[in-house]
Amino acid sequence: MNKASEYLQSADSVESLEITRLVDLMISDAIESGASDIHIEPWDASLVVRIRLNGVLQELLHLPVELMEKVGGRLKVMANLVSYEMDRPQEGHAQTGQEMGGVELRMSFFPVVRGNHQGGVLRGEKIVIRIFDPNRRSFNLDDLGFEAPTLDTMKQLLSKPSGMILFTGPTGSGKTTAIYAALTHLVEKHGPAISISTVEDPVEYNLPMISQAQIHHAKEFTYPVALRSLMRQDPQVIMVGEIRDAETANIAVQAGLTGHLVISTIHSGSTAGVFARMINMKIEPFLLASSVIGVLGLRLIRTTCPYCAQPYQPEVSYQKLIPDTLLEEASLRNGGGCEHCAGTGFSGQASVTEMLEVDETMREAIMDKLPTRKLQDIAIERGMKTLWQAGIERVIRGETPLEEIIRSIPTDK
Ligand SMILES: [Zn+2]
Missing domain, CATH: 3.30.450.90 (Beta-Lactamase)
Structure with a gap:
């Protein structure tokens, strides 16, 4: 009690x-x-x-x-x-x-x-x-509920000395938490040997051993102004809260090309759509292709309460969304609601991810300004699991009901 x-x-x-x-x-x-x-x-x-x-x-x-x-x-x-x-x-x-x-x-x-x-x-x-709670809030990449391959790739990308890693997803998809966890991972790995600076609007949590700056529009301390000064501060890692204008995009891309690891978020309808968005911000495709090393698409889902989880059948029209071969082996579960979950049937949250790694093939496709749909297809051919596929796998394993995936993730088709 x-x-x-x-x-x-x-x-x-x-x-x-x-x-x-x-x-x-x-x-x-x-x-x-x-x-x-x-x-x-x-x-x-x-x-x-x-x-x-x-x-x-x-x-x-x-x-x-x-x-x-x-x-x-x-x-x-x-x-x-x-x-x-x-x-x-x-x-x-x-x-x-x-x-x-x-x-x-x-x-x-x-x-x-x-x-x-x-x-x-x-x-x-x-x-x-x-x-x-600035002290107790812990940001740990391993605790975000990322799929194992995503977690591995993210750690690999974070070990690179330069390039740009972009996070994309709607408001409330866990972007900020994921970025803070990525920075915390770098601090834990390198300790005081690494110089990390952020420019944010707003600074949501204070992270140990990281210099965080707060954008102040009224004082004309904007993203471009802050970033330009920051480049003279000898940072190895730069976190930009959000790329939402051409000037910020341009400086961030340049920083990624000149020996800095740049981590940021950008608003886009899809993970592969990030490239078209940057090109719309007047970024040259060849610069973009050389700067961006990976894009992580995110959605936050609620996970089934373990205390009241029970086998269930989604309604027939929904069941069709799960491929037959998977459905046969599925252990679909949802929460009936109990005192542990305040009757909701859900307890925790987890990130569903779509990790687009920029390899040589992808780089060429970006330089060729291929449309988003085509970039997406190439990424899938290269092994990217889509948000929807990753979500369905969670359903198959009984981690969350199908309805939660339908609610929070756009279908592939
Ligand atoms: Zn429960």
């Missing part, structure tokens, strides 16, 4: 509870479990506290609803906000003490109303606390 619940049960009465202590215990329970967010909101008869673990909300505890104003008030005091104000949204942040790791808490308060069980109207608020 968590400490906040223990404290709640040990109290003789609601009045005897120390709110400061209760709130601290809730926050420390959330941090210790590795949660990313805390949600506090009034439900029918209680103030429910939930935490988001691996992307899924789970109940931490239920508090007597009469504690709502006190709990909200205490959090607002921590965040230096107007503690009695409940009628309009407020936002603020606080830092926990060192005993809780000096974690940053970003709080958001939003007024809500609901009818209570006595027929009156309850005025309250929904409070969401985002937890940013």
Whole structure:
């Protein structure tokens, strides 16, 4: 049982509870479990506290609803906000003490109303606390759920002294986490012998032994400005948060050609589509072909809860998406929902990947400005497994239901 619940049960009465202590215990329970967010909101008869673990909300505890104003008030005091104000949204942040790791808490308060069980109207608020733990958040390439061949190729690419590695995928596909894990891998491998600099918008986590710079548009500290200066800082590895304009693309490609390992993200409909996108940004195909050494396409999927996983049959029209030969040997499973997964049937998350390695054949194809579809075909001929294929393999192994793959990954055809 968590400490906040223990404290709640040990109290003789609601009045005897120390709110400061209760709130601290809730926050420390959330941090210790590795949660990313805390949600506090009034439900029918209680103030429910939930935490988001691996992307899924789970109940931490239920508090007597009469504690709502006190709990909200205490959090607002921590965040230096107007503690009695409940009628309009407020936002603020606080830092926990060192005993809780000096974690940053970003709080958001939003007024809500609901009818209570006595027929009156309850005025309250929904409070969401985002937890940013710069110390404990670990970024490990091995823990992202990459397919084994992708992991091997990525480590190989990261061992090269120069060239450009691009990550692509929609918002929420795990690009930032993957990039931070790649940088952490380099730090762990080389220690203080390597110079790594980043330019980001925003800097989401502070990484040890890496110089991170935050873009500031109002001060004209843009990606191109930052990158140009950075080139004079003798970095071996440069991480560019996102390539979204021709100037940034140009400097990044040049950096990759001149003895730097460049790691960045770029928005593109598909992994092979990254090249057309760069050519649209006025990058010469021969420079692109020589600079880019690999492109990783990513999607994040939810994985089936191990506690309530059970055999299941997807509906017939969906089953057709799995090749017959694979279906025969498949052990399809989904989660029925249980207390471990808050009834969702899912517990963790994993990255499904599509690793396009630029070899000699691919380089020629890029220089020839072949269309995206053709580049994709060549990559597949050279052994690239598509996101869809990788996703279906997870389904066959019972790691996630077919519906989750259909929801999150575009089909190959
Ligand atoms: Zn479950």
